[in-house]
Amino acid sequence: MEHNSRTSLTRRGLLRTATGVGLAAFGVGYGAASAAASVGMTSRFDLSQPSYDLFRDKNLHSNRVQQSFAFDSVNKRLFVAAKRLDSPESAGDLCISQLDFAGNYVSYMHLNGFGHGVAFGVRPVGSTSNLWIETDANGNGYGTKLAFIGYNPGTTVDAASQGFGKFQPISGATEYTCSIDPVYNRMIVRYHKDGAKHIAVYELADTDKGDFSSPVAMFTPPAIAGTPQGYTLYGSYMYFITGDGYSTSNPDPGNTYITSININTGAIAQGPTLTKAGSTLVYREPEGLAIYRTDAGESRLFLGFASGDEGDRRSSIFYKNALV
Template identity: 80%
Template sequence: MEHNSSTSLTRRGLLRTGAGAGLAALGLGYGAQSASAAVPTSPRFDLSQPSYDLFRDNVLHSKRVQQSFAFDSVNKRLFVAAKRYGSTEEAGDLCISELDFHGNYVSYMHLNGFGHGVAFGVRPSGSTSYLWIESDANSNGYGSKLACVKYTAGATLDSSSTSFGRFQPVSGATEYTCSIDPVHNRMIVRYHKDGAKHIAVYNVSDTDNGDFSNPLVDFTPPSISGTPQGYTLYGSYMYFMTGNAYSDSNPDPGNTYITSINVNTGAIAQGPTLTKAGSTLTFREPEGLAVYRTDAGESRLFLGFATGVEGDRRSSIFYKNALV
């Protein structure tokens, strides 16, 4: 990566300059290197166990289908990404809604030309939330870079802005998304290269510094059938969701499946496993996975669904909490 040697690469320095021109000077793209270390082994969520409601049919700022969501566990914020109402699919215009942990709407931010919103992560710094999210949407509406953006309520930010840093972690890759495991402090990056999707995992102590040169693992995941609808990381396991909205050809309980993948071996650990979370919803389209640990110490795998009616889509989120 090219960077300005006078720019601090500490986490605090990177996040503090994330809203200013300084971070942009960090440049683009560490080249991907072979993984140099394994991810420490952890328990995994048992996908066969029941799911529980966090909330159902809660209002977002955008009335379109949500795409993904992520938690700021320090400041107790939940962010949900959806396409911006009135924009085309290819524009990559996103609307980020901020909710509290009860699902009550708080504020919004518009990110124009950023991407599809498949997955993103949040890093807190003091009372501020920073979004690690795709940016610089290509002609298909998917992000060609990763960005670290300060969440600012009510603001509109264009992807052409020089006020935030952009990163291309893997040499030769053309699309990026990411998610953050806030329990084990790691970032998972899903990238497109050589006609296929690949996975890399990093310590956030590195990515907080804008450093993507030392992936813990870097592999091609197994082929999983179905429409991809989100992914996240918990410890040494990646979770991947597929499925579609209810329809005449896809009635209740639907075709939403979750699969866990051991990131150290690249092999499926469990699944694909059908989930019936929210099966009684009238409209139910799987959209997003995220991880959070409660103040009481319970780790949870959250499953998101777009619900509601056309023109007034809502957010419904459920969770699993059984570890094995």
């Protein structure tokens, strides 16, 4: 078993940096507040506007279907999560591939027993890219906690390791995933409780300390038809993608839809809106959303797709940049 000893914000490091914050805020199972302040309104992406290519059909370390992706905006890295080759779905074994922004493969890290990889975030600390990602997979292969773990190329980490932080932000919740808004510096957490999915949003200034006690928004999202394939956050809007891979019953242009949701009200702001991004891809299954702001200051909503033939799945990523 190996883990990244370079990162300064393991669970122990998080506790050390949390000056003035009660220790209860870091305990597994600490309950979030029942009410939350509203988030100031921001612009949102116009989902009806065209999408543009970042890259198409790029190789990952695992040639299985990608599940999600996330950016390190500081160190200019892209990470893509997929299931490990020859590992059963229920095991929760993930392969994280690092790519450059042209889609060229750089390195990998294996995370055994972590989860399904529906969504995750990256939080840089200096030159280290730290993953906020689900861990401790249940019998269905979905994570029951959130992990804060440094990306260490070429290594394998087991979920049972004590070398990284683990958190259960919501009392009574049984499954967790998360995504990060690097523009407005917030984390969105999707969790399963009382038979349904719910949303909580936190300031990164708090989650950086391991403190999940003060969400700035909490709501139960509206029912949206289709297979859930990922989500992310930008300002005061959550973005949710649904759809399935191409098949005889789901031909081009497919059934991939994106929906934006106001996190203050929990109401749909736009959508579901059909996207034809990458419509000519082979297979084309929607897999993941992420936010990135360019050095020139342009905010982008990125959409991921698994593409390629079975046994040789590839990563394809596109973006929207029109704000309203």
